[in-house]
Amino acid sequence: MPYDKTSMPDTPPPEGTTIIPDIPFGEHERQQLDLYLPPSPMRGVVVYIHGGSWLKRDRKIVRAWYLIEAGYAVASLGYRLSQHAPFPAQIQDVNAALALLTRIAPAHDLDMERLALLGLSAGGHLAALAALARNERDFHPPCGLKVRAVVDYYGPSNLITLCAGVETVLDRPVTQLLGRSVFADPVAALKASPVSYCSSDSPAFLLIHGDADTVVPVTESYNLMGRLISAGATAQMIHVPGGGHATPNMHTPEINDQIVAFIDHHLAD
DSSP states (O other), X not given: OOOOGGGOOSSOOOTTOEXXXXXXXXXXXXXXXXXXXXXXXXXXXXXXEOOSTTTSOOTTOOSOHHHHHTTEEEEXXXXXXXXXXXXXXXXXXXXXXXXXXXXXXXXXXXXXXXXXXXXXXHHHHHHHHHHHOTTOGXXXXXXXXXXXXXXXXXXXXXXXXXXXXXXXXXXXHHXXXXXXXXXXXXXXXXXXXXXXXXXXXXXXXXXXXXXXXXXXXXXXXXXXXHHHHHHTOOEEEEEETTOOSXXXXXXXXXXXXXXXXXXXXXXXX
């Protein structure tokens, strides 16, 4: 399938990257993934999940080319937005994409035993949910797939606390995602919250958040980290003083190096 030049990433991947675009895992136009293979021998697979309050952005904007330079294959996933279908469609799409990756792995020499997820904002929420809610049948988790590490960039972890108190930027997006407010159906809100699924066998988490984030409060990441550690799992935090939501100081070479080191450590034999 030829690559549509009009939908190329805003910043091209590193020279020598093999691009396999628009691989479908469903019938909706957003149910596709793009696969980027490094020129060097692959060290593992990182699945990238874009943000956008569950209602905008797409998989073509990838802020993780440094992972290709480090030798990782990157699969950038699309998913139905909240205006296309309410939750749990979004996590079902992520899991369907993971299942597809598993099926096509032999054809592309992908080592799915070395798998990490990386998501930004709403994508961080979905990455955490895909890694933690492995036994939630409504989410259609792929059988036998093990995620070793998760990088969660300023993702919501508890939709109730996210929307509690003073009106926040994400109140309306969360209501649109669920089809009702968190207060009208707190059970549904908790079911859609990563904090509900922490256990001792959860994968290792690296949470990255700034304390000047006015979209998703830094407390969302500390809440998830505390739940994970209390459950007996591994979690660590990069707290960025003055960091906002997707501001440049959240995506520095130094932070990128820490992400690579974290993934290297947890995907190694």
